[in-house]
Amino acid sequence: MRFACLALVLSLWSADAAAFEIEESRQYPAEGAATLRILSTADADVFDPIIRAFQTRHPQVSITYDVASSAQVMTALFEEGAVYDLAISSAMDLQTKLANDGLARTYTSDATARLPAWAKWRNQVFAFTQEPAVLVLNASAFDTLDVPKNREGLIALLRDHPEVFDGRIGTYDVRVSGLGYLFATQDSRNTESFWRLIEVMGRLAPRLYCCSGEMITDVAAGRLVLAYNVLGSYARSRLADTPGLLVVEMDDFVSVMLRTALIPKTAEAAAEAGLMIDFLAGMDTRPDLAARTGLPPVISGAPEDEGVIRPIRLGPGLLVFLDTMRRQTFLRSWTSSIEQD
Amino acid sequence: MRAAGSPGSIRRRLLVQLALVAALLSLAFFLSLRVVAERATEATQDNILAASATAIADAVYSDAGDVRVEIPYSALSMLGTVSEDRVFYRVILDGQTLTGYDDLPVPQGRGARRAPLFETYGYRDDTFRAVVVTRALTAANQARTIQVVVAQTRLGLAAISSRITTTATAIGVAFFLAATALSALAAQNALSPLSRLAEAVARRGPKDLRPVTAETPTELAPLVGGLNSFIARLGAALTRSEDLIVEAAHRVRTPLATVRTQAEVVHLQMEKPENRAALRQMIRAVDESSRSAGQLLDHAMVTLRSDQLETEEIDPADLLRDAISRLSPTADLKDIAITLQVPGDSLRIQGDPILLQNAVRNILDNAIKYSPADTEITVRLIGGRPCRLQFCDQGRGFEAQDIERLPDRFSRGSNVDDVVGSGLGLTIVQDVARAHGGTLEIAANPQGGGACVSLVLPSY
Structure with missing residues (x-):
């Protein structure tokens, strides 16, 4: 696979980590x-x-x-x-x-x-x-459905068509992916809709991934209908050789890594x-x-800041979600929302 | 620059001292501006730190007896908005680190119990400004104490401080330059009465002994007073010496008259021709001395009256006729003919009659004295503005090199050593001419060998 896992986090700089692993x-x-x-x-x-x-x-x-x-x-x-x-x-x-x-x-x-x-x-x-975070869709599944333009639209779509999306949506497992955690925390900061979206996804038995590449592969193969917060640069580079992919940049805001x-x-x-x-x-x-x-x-x-395009700002603000207690709280909320079964 | 003790120039001393004061003030201004501005920027950093720590303290909550904190994104991001400083934080519950950097020191210091405490300390090879905010909290019926420490490096502060220093330096230098320029103007202005006084005194004529009346600042009044009293003393001394001369001349003249009378008597009684010749010489000498004494008196009088002219309207023709009639007997003795030529129109001049009489008499007297016997003296009154009183003789004339200095006091021609004279005659004429705004002109007589002396006077 050309795009290997980029960010694999088991536990951030945990004390019991052995010598670091080179892939x-x-x-x-x-x-x-x-x-x-x-x-x-x-x-x-x-x-x-x-x-x-x-x-x-x-x-x-x-x-x-x-x-x-x-x-x-x-x-x-x-x-x-x-x-x-x-x-x-x-x-x-x-x-x-x-x-x-x-x-x-x-x-x-x-x-x-x-x-x-x-x-x-x-x-x-x-x-x-x-590199923006985008929504990647399987084109054939959206023949009859409207392509969501923003997070509110996505929430409505998931609620209205659980039969289409159940078990067929994917997103980062923010507990293992550093990039997924970064995108999720920025989402939670930028919009009130974030936790509702996670709630709605949680009801649809989502599949959790470590890496963008696998999500894109699964969408292309039809195993997924929709993948949320995929690294846009990877998705775009796959468009040429992978038919049936749709890449959507949300119009409420786009986190840019x-x-x-x-x-x-x-x-x-x-x-x-x-x-x-x-x-x-x-x-x-x-x-x-x-x-x-x-x-x-x-x-x-x-x-x-080009309106909805929001490069994540470098600076001490990024330290907030690295705070041990803040991270625990966030992951606990996220886990309880996403794993409802 | 001169040593401070030497008198030097007042202007320079003023300038140097004012410039020093300006430099000191600029320096003080620069320092105080820096102190004030840096306090202000430090206070700004302190305020942001306190806001950050307070925001974190406000996010502390109790969850089923467990004290937790959810650090707000803005609490740390606000510290990164202005500068790119490093940020550290620590939340402490009853002395135990709840979250954050375990080794971050807690600022020490005294203050109100709930007020934020600030301290600047070294941490991780850098200088940090730190704040601690303390909160009391009740969890599970237990009183707990939460301390939130937020620390930030002072990179942004250093950048602002360097900008302030640049600005303060520019303002300080500009202030100094402006103050120095104004000082130069002020020195110029303050010293202008002094230069005006100096100019007024320098511009005075050689005989002007009036007191200085120019308006002067209070500080110069003693100087002007001293100057005026000196002028008065000088005037008095001059008057005294003139008085002395007049007195001396008077005293000499009277005994001389006696000597002359006696000599004449003796002359008549003498029979030996050599004795008679000696006596005639003696009489002539006495005459000359008497004449000199008279001229000294004249000179003293001219000097005195020149200062306060008593002018009236005079016909210069009358002046000349009068003088000629007075001196005709003397001229007759030497068979000298005096002819007077006056224009048809009558002329008027404004002058002091006594002084003018004196001047005309002295010119005519001189002409008679230096004319050989049996010659002619022509007196002309030439009208116009100015008018000219011209006396031409056929005497020995003047040497060209003498003409310039003849009117000087006691100065005599180089060709008259055989004739007794005081050297005062032309001086008197010159003084009178000047007192009337006129001039004395000496030239060779175009008709014959003698000289022409002209008194040029303004007329109307």
Whole structure:
């Protein structure tokens, strides 16, 4: 499967976690002595074109690319002090916590100066993609049904047609997926409808997923009619080779996840890591890379808030849902709503 | 710059001192602006911290005897709206950390029991501003105490502080420059009466001994008073010396007259020609001395009257006729003919008759004295504005190099050592001419060898 699990969280930086787990590791050797060690949540296949393009520009830099879940990235850097030169993650909250707690290095360059203010924090966390959360539908199931435009419409649709949706809707299991948790908490912050939606979904025996890729596959295969809060970048890249998929951006609001990079305190090749950050910050000038990776770049000069498009704001607000007690409370409410059987 | 003790320039001292004061004031302004502005920004950060901690404290609830807290999103996000500062928090229930960062220190300090307490401390290699808000709570019939600590780094504060410093510096420098420029103006203005006084005193004529009456500021009154009293003393001293000269001349003249009379008597009785010649010489010398004494008197009188002219309307032709008739006997002795040429129209001048008489007599006297026997003196009155009283003789004339200095006091021509004279005659004429706003002109006589002396006077 091309899109492996990106964020697998069993329990956030729990004390009994053993050494962090690397799912995949790739080597990109070069002539130079410097080796850039990257720990990333992005699938190695997805990131491969970026690394090759980077090495074309900087042929002297060898690269080691390790893939881990966002929770494992956190464990490696926050608890085990693993030596990495660059941490790339879709878990904005965990990246923010690393920077806030003093585990990231400050980096400035012309390229980072060109990034919009909302796409960086403390000159330590730098966003290079903006990926919306979308609704993915099976087109054949919606021959007779109206495509919902917003969350209220979705709630009404689920209520009115339980026979269509029972056991055939999917969403993130926010207890295991860091990205799912991020989207769900932002939803709960943005709309009053969120908890009603979860209630309604809970009555329809939803299937819970770790990852966007599997949800998209199941929708395409007809096992699901609808998947909520799927990573839009992945869904769009599947549209071309997967007939029968519908991708819907809600018109009440769209949470936009920013994929971020930071240089950990433990970095040994910080200069090379800076080169990579500059390269990632300039992704908006490489439409070929955006097309091949399916990662929409941060557009310099794009407004922070285009009405319904809401990039999740980097900053201390993201620490709130990482609070142990707040997380417990949220997960308890979510679990009791989603598991009604 | 001169040492502070030396007199130097008042303006410079004023400027330097005012500039120093301005610099001190600018510095004080700069410092106080910074202090006030930084207090204000610190207070702003404190207020946001307190709001954040209070919001968290308000979100504490009791769930079946269990005390829980649901940190509001805004409580921490509000701290990130202004700056990109690091944020830490800790919620403590009866001394036990409920949630948050276990090692975050609780701000210490004294204050009202329920009021937020603030402290700035070092934590995790950074400087933090921290607040603690304390709440009492009852859960399961037990009194509990909740403490909420929120701490934030001071990055935003440092940025604001640096902006304030830049602004305060700019304002301070501008204030200093403006104050210095105004000081320069003020110094100029304050010193202007002094320069006006100096100008008024400098502009005075050489004989102007009137007291200074220009309006002066109070501070200059003693100086002006002193100056005026000095002028008065100088005037008195001058008057005394003139008096002395007059007195001396008087005293000399009378015995001289006696000596002359006696000498004439003796001359008549003498038979030896060499004795008679000696006596004639003596008589001539006495005559000269008497004449000099007379001229000294004239000069003193001219000086005195020049200061206060008693003018009246005069016909200059009468003036000339009068003088000629007075001196005709002297001229006759040397067989000198005096001719007077006056225009048909009568002229009028405004002047002091006694002074003008004096001047005309001195010119004519000089002409007779330096004319050889059996010559002619032509006196002309030439009308016009100004009018000209011209006396031309056929005497020895003046040396060209002497003409400029002849009117000076006691100055005599270089070709007259054989004739006794005081050197005062032309001085008197010059003084009178000046007192009347006229001039004395000396030139060679175009007809014959002598000289032409002209008294040029304004007429109407």
